[in-house]
Amino acid sequence: MTIVPALDLFVAGVVLIVAVWTVVARDSSSAVVGFVAYGLLLALVWVRLGAPDVALTEAAIGSGLTGALLIGAAARLRAGESSTSAEHLGGVGRTLVAALATIVAAAIAVALLSLPDPAPSLAPEAAANAGATGLGNPITNVLMAFRAMDTMLEKFVLVIALVGVWSLAPDGAWGGRPRSYHRADPEGALVFLARVLPPLGVVLGIYVLWVSADHPGGAFQGATILAAMWLVVLMAGLGDVPEVGRQQLRLMLVAGPVVFLIVGLGGLLLGGAFLSYPQDWAKPVILAIEFAMILTVAATLALLVAGPPERSAEP
Amino acid sequence: MNEFLTVMVGLILALLALGLVRVLRGPGDADRMMAAQLIGTCGIAALLIIGVIGDISAAIDVALVLALLATFAAAAFAECARRAQQPDTPPETEGP
Amino acid sequence: MSAVLDLVTIVAVSAGVFFFLAGTVGLLRFPDTLTRLHALTKADNLGLGLVALGLLPQAGSLQNGLKLVCVWLLVLLAGATVSQLVAQAARREGSSS
Amino acid sequence: MSETIVFGLCAAVVAGLGLYGAIVNPQPLRKILAFNLLGSGVFLFFGVVARRGAAAGFPGDPIPQALVITGVVVAFSATALALALLLRYFDATGSASLRDGAASNAGPESTDA
Amino acid sequence: MSGPVAVLESAGSSGALLVLSIVVPVAAALVAFVAGGRRTAWIALAALPVGLAVAVAIAAKVPQTGGALVYLLGGWAPPLGVALRADGLSAVMLVVTACVVAAIGVYARADFRVAAGAAEERAPFTFWILLLGVWGGLNTVFLAGDLFTLYVALEILTFAAVPLVCLDGRAETLQAALRYLLFALLGSVLYLAGTTLLYGAYGTLDVVLLSRLVTAEPAVLVAGSLMTVGLLAKTALVPLHLWLPPAHAGAPPAGSALLSALVVKGSFFIVVRLWFDVMPGLQSVAATQMLSALGATAILLGSVVALRQERLKLLIAYSTLAQIGYLFLMFALAYDAGAASMLKGDALAGGMLQAMSHAAAKAAMFMAAGSIYTALGHDRIAALAGAGRRVPGAVAAFALGGLALVGLPPSGAYLAKELLLRSAADTGQWWWAVVIQAGGAFTCAYLLLVLARVLGPVNRTATADETTDETATKRGRVGWSQQAAALALAACSLALGLVDWSAWLPVPPGTRLSSSLVDTIAAAVWPVLAGGVLAVLLGRWTPPPRGRLQQAAAALGPLRRAGVALGAGFCRADAFLRQWPVAGLSLLALAIVFGAALSARY
Structure with missing residues (x-):
């Protein structure tokens, strides 16, 4: 059915939005809430990939316990956020890291797509x-x-x-x-x-x-x-x-x-x-x-x- | 039937993305908690429908676990937010 | 018989999604926390309840059906407690800030 | 077959985001968050590889899926250890900075004749 | 050495030894965890000889099997199951690890003893369990035949090593431990990404099966570069060394010895396994030359910055950085351009011998530094005079360990240097011979610098400001057993050259210190002279105010200033490279460049 890929595209799209949000968010406690939402959505992706066991694990450990850990840590570290915000990387450094990270991610994607078709x-x-x-x-x-x-x-x-x-x-x-x-x-x-x-x-x-x-x-x-x-x-x-x-x-x-x-x-x-x-x-x-x-x-x-x-x- | 359900899942996920906007703009912790709760519920609804589309009966177990742990995360969030606001004083004992 | 069941599913699920829509719009538009909380809880129990109801005929066995209802009850419980906690957090924020 | 391509690309982008976040963001909490993102991206690679290997009646090759379950538990204990270390470091110094001189200057002061 | 013949069938009872060498440390750690209190130390000390005996038994059995000792876990043959394999390389590393862990156990008995009153204390309980954890992780790294089991072993190693860094709880050690854990986790995730691609391409993660299936496809090249760079991050090869100096210098003496001598060798061993066993045919001239060039940079940077250090433990930590670079020189020498593949020959034997002798010698040096710190109350190099009288055994151990590292006959490093020089001559890569000799000279430089201070006259100005030093603790007494452990390890590293390694390492039988007397003396004297010159030029020392030396120092004025400027430049470069964003950038850049170098051949 042509519609099914649309569903996957949509799930993947929302997952990416949440992932970008988790990295870009200004203060850490809203980034952590974004991460908890990311964990829930990942469970959806794992069900679509035909791995309900892993969906259970990801939902339970990925978003549940890791989320609780991060929420607790973000609450306690809220005071320390000012001390490290001064050390933000300059614009040039950011773009360089972004470029290199994109190349590495692209290399992995190309490698993934070039895997043999009757998959071993x-x-x-x-x-x-x-x-x-x-x-x-x-x-x-x-x-x-x-x-x-x-x-x-x-x-x-x-x-x-x-x-x-x-x-x-x-x-x-x-x-x-x-x-x-x-x-x-x-x-x-x-x-x-x-x-x-x-x-x-x-x-x-x-x-x-x-x-x-x-x-x-x-x-x-x-x-x-x-x-x-x-x-x-x-x-x-x-x-x-x-x-x-x-x-x-x-x-x-x-x-x-x-x-x-x-x-x-x-x-x-x-x-x-x-x-x-x-x-x-x-x-x-x-x-x-x-x-x-x-x-x-x-x-x-x-x-x-x-x-x-x-x-x-x-x- | 599956096409209809797929459209429904698409809609639910769109609402979920909208819920995220509240997390983006949410000034206080209360807004973030509510948004997390809504995202949890949307996620569970989408999961149930996806389970039916791909007829993966285990998706319901995953939804059960998600429901349980979304509650746990929300409780953790509320507890930490409350403790962050008044770390050592005992909680006021006003009624619910 | 299955056509009727499908019809039930379509009606219930779309109603459920409608409530989700209402809840989300409410969450975005309403002025202060407590009114948003009202909208949120509607989306929770009604939206998911109707979606679960709609999926009941599609669920394979009775056991899956029972689990669907169980999911709904669990989310109801979650919704109730979280809204209490949010209300306390909102009042504390209101009183302290 | 299409979901493996969609989710494969999604995993690669998430991995790239994780790498970017882990290197750029100065706060260790955000680095741990980015590490979790990167880890979940790599586990998604395993999931895509498993889905491609679906055969003999299984929706996916069980071996990589079992590896992911082991990997998620290991990644969780890594996050727990890193967060405990960060919180203890924050309690000890009041700052959560990884800069060399933040705690006390471990680098050599070259005040040589 | 012929390829492992009986690779997939279980080798009967002798195979069970492999299981025992992993189960002994793991079971001891679990029992010690439950027993707690004073019994933790006793259980760990009881496990040391048992593990050593098992390692020696394995080393004795491996040559008889001709190839490798194999054990199929659960009775399942790869690709479905996981196999344990012990070939020559893993056998020797098992024995060296068992010896060094035993020596560290004896040394740490005094430092990590539960006080009379308390039932159980944090530091001793943690140290003994993590010592067994590191040992279990290392044994699994040397024996596992499956790439994912190697990943789990690497994680055991990292999770057991990180808390050792911040065992005494000071703020800078906590920061060093956090930086170490975060960077090591980045490395292990990259390794995992590579593993995924290999499984996707061939449907198995078993080392031997992969070596039969691997061909040059994009997925395999990307996997190779990601896994290699991930492992380099965990081995702290320059420029990915941001975590090593503060972590190894901040840890308690027994912890530093464990970290520098053994933990770093775990990920190095997997790089060797990857490039000599899994995909020997995929390397390229550019990639191997680049890997060895990074090694040469590490030798230069590590040694020069070591010469500039004020604290003894930081000096030894930077010396570890240099010696890690030394280990990677073998990759360029082992690559045969004609056969376009990595050959298991002199270069590999030299590299592994260097790894073994560095493990023993570096553990001895860190233990000796620990004893000197306890005896003098500080470890400032400028004020080390008098240590000789108070802890002669420790100073002797430090000197012997240093000489073993420099590679004076009959040490293991000398035999390793000879093998590496021979393979450099065979492959006509003279520049690596120059780097090898320079490495020996630099090692001798910082050794002479420290020995000159220890054995030299008591320097009034340096000891004067000892009282102001905030980390100076009261002077403690150092037991003879601690100094004996350090001395034993240093002597063992010195004697490694006398053993005939042909049964385990890929060298023709009868390879021992066969070169003539004149060559041996020349090989011994030359690094000492060069080291002395380097120490004078680059070292951190102030000429004494009067006397003949003062005029000699004045004559060297311009050279000395150039040396100091060069040293300061290297220190700034090191400080720059050890910033987190720069290290992250080099991690990504190295992955890309290495991938390009690998695919340049096709």
Whole structure:
């Protein structure tokens, strides 16, 4: 149908407008709102590209959590905007950077368009080997079986990033709690939201994980929704972030990668390869890893948003 | 039917672009929050229709997640805006 | 039968889009924050509600239909709370500036 | 087949914007924002490549789509680390400037005989 | 060395060693994260010997397989799955990394110990986990056979390295860490863009499969230039070096040693993997000459600015800049115009040997500088006199490490220089021979400058203004274990030349210091003399007020002034290049020029 490309053109057009706005905007908090809108629109683009799993991820992490992080940072940095506005690059520098960036972008575009037409793809191979894990969703197959190493290393990246964020705490506050969220006004709308939304969010998060075996979804997307819900509760002041030094919290933070390592080494000891699953046990084992993963990733993402500990660990 | 829906999506996206103008001109944080909320809703509506056009049933799940997280982002925005205005004083306890 | 369903879809979705249009124009034209808020919430619940209603017959299974209604309810909840927060922010801005 | 061309070009323009924003804007927060834009542009390249490789009944090649999911999580942790670093730097010095002399002059003063 | 034959089948139990060398640091980091408190250090120190043993076992097994040790993760063969591969290059880098990390662990035991009272402290907890994170990331970089796994490994490396820079929380280290993270992220996104295009063109990201499929198409050339420039940004090759000096100088001593010796080698190794394994046939004369020209500029700029430095740690950081340039000289020498391809020969062996000896020597020098800082309370070069008495081991380590870097026999750098000179002679590129010799002379220059100050008379004027120095801390005691670790590494770098590397590196068997005695002595004396001349001309020193030296200094008046002016010019150029917009512009310009240079051949 001729109309469909018009739709894509329009979606792409709006995405570009928002992207230009995010870069050009005068002050940063309106640029951040533009970025949140950009994240929502990107979810549309990913659905048009036939990748609902990635649309979920982009919507959840791209615009949800990253948006919340940037909004918090923009609010706190509003005072510092004057100090750096003086260093704006001169007109000549800007045009030079713009020209070079255009050339690089054009080179990538030309390269993209010159890719071979019967595009080489691993889809047939992924479909042929889907039987090994008994999972219907090809992307979960790739993440948890074919390229399980990338997924395991990625959870290690999350732990290292969290240690990096925690290392920015002042020495006195080590082992304490991240920034104190305000005791919101009890009858206010935020507390109402914090009481109604999280149950819905938890149900949706578990649903997204459970459905990921055969339909678009996944542990990361589910974890992001749980993390967002926990942050809403924290924001409303109904709960408080646990101390950084608490043992149970740390166990929860490494549960995902540790379970992954144990299953991987188990596969090695049972004669198969590292990170291989026993033949008819693949599906339950993968779901077990995913449940350990969803708790770990949700806690890690929420603590990454909460930031380094700033209050000493008073009871 | 798909042609009609495509036109509708085109219209919704146009309204979304218009909503952005308010973000551009919005003086206060309140305007920006409202614009973000409208953009969220337009995005969800467009997504639902696109899901039907390309008959991707998962688009509804994406819309669900988007609805949840647009609320979360708006709540984060409101909280930070409120705290930025009076960082340490406890919130006034006036009724809703 | 499907012609009637299609007709329902066309009518409902176009009504929904109309409310979106009204909401957006209201957001742009109205003088102060609170009136714009009024326009915005209309676009939210009515616009999306009608679009969801219009898509119900097109949705494949009952489960998808239920999810559509769920989306609408979630946006209603979001709309309600955000408008409260915006109202507080607007009053604070009004009182402090 | 046309959406891959449309979204491919859109991704290239977004990547170019990201590069431009990351280099030109002096404020680190805007650089992090531009980095996120650039990252989402590159992930869109993966999406277009995946869509071109659609075969065997899948709407897109699952391998690049899985790489994008891993990449988005890595990009998020990068943004979280960068923002935490920026906020701590801002709390420590009151300015968010990346200029060499902003914190304290790390460069050598050539006051040589 | 024949192409890797058994490339796609798993090599049985010995393959499991590859998995172990990644799992040991990762598992140790996770256990240490949960254990916390004092146990973090013990777990990390326990993991060091285990990892070293695994690395040595891998290095022993690789020559037996003839090509490379391969392990298919999850039992899935590429292109669907991910394979781990250890060829000669990765085996030697694994062993060197394990040794340097072990030495840094021993050295850091004193600095990062939990105080008596506290249950757990921020700095020790963070350091030990990030040390294991860097080690895990590096092992994955050396072993991964898939370009996207290499990307995730690079991110582990960067996220583990950045917090090390600002571990003590001072404002300028926070800024240095932020600049490092932002520029490294730009580099990794460019690398990812290149990976996308390669997958789009060939449907696989496996290194060996790609090497069989790659032809000269626009997509591949753009991918090659983007990935290379992205990796150069993470390796801080001039002009993309804006983040390195403040980051490496600001980090605590153990952190600086880790950053300078190892973290920078991770992205360098992937550039070598890209151009020698993935697309050897796509390089062009223009591109390789340009890459090595950047290396030569880095040697010149890094060394001259190092001579101008007032602080010891900044001097060593700029020396790292110069040595990174040294590593890239091998690209022009390894490119065979006739076969129009990169050859794995003397040049590659020389480059890798230089990388290994720099890793050991630079780690020793930063550890020694750390000990000198603890002993004297400051690291101002002008007032280093007396360090010899207080921390003799550290000064000896610094001197030995410096000599190893200069490339005096029997050091690894000397063998590397010999191999590079031989390949320069074979390919008739005499100008690179001149650059190699100049590199040795410059390295000797700033070494002599520091040693002259350390061993020279106590200079009254310099120590007088020590009290006004705000960063001077109280003078601490330096344990013998710290100095022993630095000395061991320096000695190890000096002895690298004695090993016969033919089993791992692409050199004919029996390549050792075979040249005659006269050549060896000449090769040893010449850089020292040239270094002395350069130090006198360009170095930052004030002639003593009276005595014979004063008349000699007066005679050199005009030359000295020219030298100082040249040095100041280089410092200004360095300060200009290290501004963020200029560095960003050079990043983009380099990507475009490199892409043009690559496609100039077609």
